[in-house]
Amino acid sequence: MRHHDIGAGLGRALRTALAGLALAGATTLACAADYKILVPAAPGGGYDQLGRAVQAALQANKLAERVQVNNVTGAGGTIGLAQLINGSKGDGGALMASGKGMVSAVFINKSPVTLSNVTPIARLTGEYEVLVVPASSPLKSMADLVAAYKANPAAVSWAGGFAGGVDQLTAGMIVQAIGGEAGKFNYVAFGSGGEVLAQVLGGHVTVGLGGFNEFAGQIKAGKLRALAVTAPARVKDIDVPTLKEQGINVEFVNWRGIMAAPGISDAQRDELVKALTQMAKSESWKATLEKNEWVDMLMVGDEFRHYVEAEQKTVLKLVTDLGLVKK
Amino acid sequence: METLNALFSGFAVALSLQNLFLGFVGVTLGTAVGVLPGVGPALTVALLLPATAGFDPTGALIMFAGIYYGAMFGGSTTSILLNTPGESATIVTAMEGNMMAKRGRAGAALATSAIGSFVAGTIGTVLLTFVSPFAVDVALKFGPAEYFSVMVLAFVTVSAVLGASPARGLAALFLGLTIGLIGLDSQTGQARFTLGVPELLDGLDIVVVAVGLFAVGETLYVATYLNRGADIIEQMKGSIWMSKEDWKRSWKPWLRGTALGFPFGCIPAGGAEIPTFLSYATEKKLSKHADEFGKGAIEGVAGPEAANNASASGTLMPLLTLGLPTTATAAIILAAFQQYGLQPGPLLFDTQPELIWGLIASMYIGNVILLALNLPLVGVWVKLLAIPRPLLYAGILIFATMGAYGIRNSWFDLALLYGIGLLGFVMRRYDIPVAPVLVGLILGPLSEQQFRRALAISQGDLSIFVTQPISATVLAITVLVVIVPQAWRLVRRMQANAIGHHSPI
Numbered sequence: 001m002r003h004h005d006i007g008a009g010l011g012r013a014l015r016t017a018l019a020g021l022a023l024a025g026a027t028t029l030a031c032a033a034d035y036k037i038l039v040p041a042a043p044g045g046g047y048d049q050l051g052r053a054v055q056a057a058l059q060a061n062k063l064a065e066r067v068q069v070n071n072v073t074g075a076g077g078t079i080g081l082a083q084l085i086n087g088s089k090g091d092g093g094a095l096m097a098s099g100k101g102m103v104s105a106v107f108i109n110k111s112p113v114t115l116s117n118v119t120p121i122a123r124l125t126g127e128y129e130v131l132v133v134p135a136s137s138p139l140k141s142m143a144d145l146v147a148a149y150k151a152n153p154a155a156v157s158w159a160g161g162f163a164g165g166v167d168q169l170t171a172g173m174i175v176q177a178i179g180g181e182a183g184k185f186n187y188v189a190f191g192s193g194g195e196v197l198a199q200v201l202g203g204h205v206t207v208g209l210g211g212f213n214e215f216a217g218q219i220k221a222g223k224l225r226a227l228a229v230t231a232p233a234r235v236k237d238i239d240v241p242t243l244k245e246q247g248i249n250v251e252f253v254n255w256r257g258i259m260a261a262p263g264i265s266d267a268q269r270d271e272l273v274k275a276l277t278q279m280a281k282s283e284s285w286k287a288t289l290e291k292n293e294w295v296d297m298l299m300v301g302d303e304f305r306h307y308v309e310a311e312q313k314t315v316l317k318l319v320t321d322l323g324l325v326k327k
Numbered sequence: 328m329e330t331l332n333a334l335f336s337g338f339a340v341a342l343s344l345q346n347l348f349l350g351f352v353g354v355t356l357g358t359a360v361g362v363l364p365g366v367g368p369a370l371t372v373a374l375l376l377p378a379t380a381g382f383d384p385t386g387a388l389i390m391f392a393g394i395y396y397g398a399m400f401g402g403s404t405t406s407i408l409l410n411t412p413g414e415s416a417t418i419v420t421a422m423e424g425n426m427m428a429k430r431g432r433a434g435a436a437l438a439t440s441a442i443g444s445f446v447a448g449t450i451g452t453v454l455l456t457f458v459s460p461f462a463v464d465v466a467l468k469f470g471p472a473e474y475f476s477v478m479v480l481a482f483v484t485v486s487a488v489l490g491a492s493p494a495r496g497l498a499a500l501f502l503g504l505t506i507g508l509i510g511l512d513s514q515t516g517q518a519r520f521t522l523g524v525p526e527l528l529d530g531l532d533i534v535v536v537a538v539g540l541f542a543v544g545e546t547l548y549v550a551t552y553l554n555r556g557a558d559i560i561e562q563m564k565g566s567i568w569m570s571k572e573d574w575k576r577s578w579k580p581w582l583r584g585t586a587l588g589f590p591f592g593c594i595p596a597g598g599a600e601i602p603t604f605l606s607y608a609t610e611k612k613l614s615k616h617a618d619e620f621g622k623g624a625i626e627g628v629a630g631p632e633a634a635n636n637a638s639a640s641g642t643l644m645p646l647l648t649l650g651l652p653t654t655a656t657a658a659i660i661l662a663a664f665q666q667y668g669l670q671p672g673p674l675l676f677d678t679q680p681e682l683i684w685g686l687i688a689s690m691y692i693g694n695v696i697l698l699a700l701n702l703p704l705v706g707v708w709v710k711l712l713a714i715p716r717p718l719l720y721a722g723i724l725i726f727a728t729m730g731a732y733g734i735r736n737s738w739f740d741l742a743l744l745y746g747i748g749l750l751g752f753v754m755r756r757y758d759i760p761v762a763p764v765l766v767g768l769i770l771g772p773l774s775e776q777q778f779r780r781a782l783a784i785s786q787g788d789l790s791i792f793v794t795q796p797i798s799a800t801v802l803a804i805t806v807l808v809v810i811v812p813q814a815w816r817l818v819r820r821m822q823a824n825a826i827g828h829h830s831p832i
Contacts, residue, residue, distance in 0.1 A: 082525065157784045162516075204470030319516075
């Protein structure tokens with residue numbers, strides 16, 4: 001079952017029609033740059049926030065005349081991915097919000113197209129994961145969690161988002177790092193970050209995973225205890241020890257960035273890289289990062305392309321180890 | 328005291344010009360769709376979500392809630408005048424109300440239902456105001472095992488009242504359960520019944536299914552059988568106001584109806600149909616004018632109308648505190664919350680106090696507006712029914728089509744809408760209720776996921792459902808709910824036999 005907002009859809013249909021008219025007018029004016037950002041998820045989520053933030057920053061810094069955002073939801077973003085690849089080949093103005101979740105969704109959903117088919121432009125933001133327990137939990141640190149896991153692996157329930165999402169990937173990496181078997185730990189998938197939060201607060205699960213922002217309010221209120229953050233080093237404003245500090249060699253960041261359509265020329269690609277780099281170094285973008293508590297993770301061009309290739313290999317191995325994808 | 332402060336700040340939000348206007352629009356629209364047969368509050372809210380994507384969430388949700396309880400008000404009008412319940416919750420109202428109308432007492436019937444709705448709606452809102460904050464603490468005690476037990480209760484109570492034929496009702500329910508399986512399994516990430524179609528990976532969109540079954544199915548049916556049978560509107564005679572005797576006979580049923588309706592709305596399996604039937608039965612039993620029942624007894628209108636409105640207020644409690652929709656409209660309102668990135672649940676009171684208390688405060692105001700609307704404007708509402716049916720249903724079809732296409736700008740959803748619409752037509756043609764399909768589609772996947780989560784946490788130990796106190800209590804209630812109506816039916820059958828012997832008819 002999928003709860004959906006027919007309304008947003010209808011609004012989007014109208015907006016698309018209006019934007020189409022606007023675009024038709026714009027081509028005759030031959031403006032500097034017009035971009036379409038495809039957001040492969042519903043309004044309100046992480047990709048949507050990124051897509052709309054980029055839209056605002058490109059326009060605020062006069063790097064683009066018109067930027068249109070279009071949500072194409074479904075199948076963890078792979079419906080949108082397929083649409084970009086099949087519908088915008090060679091279009092230097094067609095962009096898509098993407099990220100680590102999509103890398104995994106491609107494998108889970110057995111998508112016929114992958115991120116190898118698009119042109120990576122820039123990694124922009126990141127969010128670290130945190131592990132939380134209720135304030136009343138006897139677990140005070142990762143060492144306690146590891147001890148509980150080693151005593152009885154099945155008795156430790158790890159709550160997070162849907163199967164194959166960033167929460168399960170994080171949990172799987174931790175289990176592997178402490179000598180457990182990734183395919184066998186007791187991961188319980190919930191529908192949303194809010195549900196995970198309620199389950200952890202109610203003490204129904206041993207430990208919960210999620211983006212720091214989702215739990216920040218309750219951690220600050222003292223109702224949740226954060227055992228660890230998946231950052232490489234302690235993060236400003238997040239007074240939580242890292243996994244590495246506690247002897248678990250795991251780093252994890254839920255990165256998000258912008259991809260362009262396949263088949264664009266090198267010149268088109270360089271122009272996009274330049275525009276997004278300028279955007280990411282602007283004051284207005286810094287303010288956006290601060291407001292959303294996103295970590296600046298700018299990486300562009302070839303370096304980002306290699307990064308995406310490496311990510312695909314790592315994630316494929318992980319989801320296979322987790323038993324989500326058959327070898 | 329804290330609650331009162333929160334409520335007063337909620338009134339500050341609800342009384343802002345914008346929110347007051349949206350609340351007014353909501354209850355007015357709600358009354359209108361309640362009056363129109365075939366257009367329910369769920370569909371209306373679903374079709375309105377487009378226009379509100381850019382709205383401030385508080386205002387939009389105030390409007391949606393207004394549509395919901397406005398429809399409960401308006402549904403009684405067609406029940407009484409046309410013997411055509413606009414909503415399933417007003418079926419009982421039609422029984423006595425239409426008989427009153429035939430005796431030229433339509434004014435009193437409409438008045439007692441409007442005032443009864445106001446009384447029940449207001450008392451229900453008071454209960455929502457003062458019980459909800461405590462209910463949040465209870466809500467956090469709900470883990471997967473508790474939720475699953477609640478789903479079991481929901482299945483039992485909801486399906487028990489769906490349709491006269493158990494075989495047809497169950498067939499429809501299992502159809503819903505089956506199509507609920509389509510999509511990725513969220514625990515293991517494996518695709519089920521997706522036939523390699525990527526559009527099916529997220530499962531069938533409940534809005535597309537609902538709009539297809541209700542709007543498209545109904546339209547096809549009306550188009551096919553339009554000329555068979557005509558509705559007769561009874562002329563209103565006498566004063567719109569109730570006599571002293573009417574007041575005397577109405578106030579107790581209002582209160583009893585409220586007492587039955589609210590808890591049924593609150594429990595995540597209640598709905599409005601059961602309490603209206605229970606209220607009708609109670610009033611019949613307690614009335615000094617039991618002989619008038621079946622010929623237009625005012626108690627039989629007052630009680631059930633209060634019950635359905637109280638249950639609408641009650642429904643908002645599990646929705647707001649647990650994020651658990653108990654009716655189709657509540658499910659769509661939940662989707663509206665999610666459209667704004669809000670997750671109804673225990674924490675909403677902490678994270679969005681303005682929205683929650685503004686919404687609750689708006690319900691007090693909305694009830695007053697509804698009373699003001701419904702008493703003097705009854706004559707106007709009836710005119711809505713004068714829209715020629717071909718135009719009315721053509722309009723519905725256009726909105727349904729645009730809405731379904733707009734969800735993902737996908738032809739696939741459009742094909743799905745009309746495929747399901749055709750199914751809805753066939754089901755209607757052969758008297759198979761369509762509502763159980765939605766019940767199965769909504770509850771099936773939820774209960775499956777909760778069941779598996781509960782077992783994952785208990786490491787496969789099934790006893791978790793009976794060793795957890797809340798879960799065990801809910802299961803015990805479920806058993807009672809199964810047994811009591813059976814006993815009740817037996818009693819009624821015996822009564823019916825008794826009446827059959829003595830009545831000249």
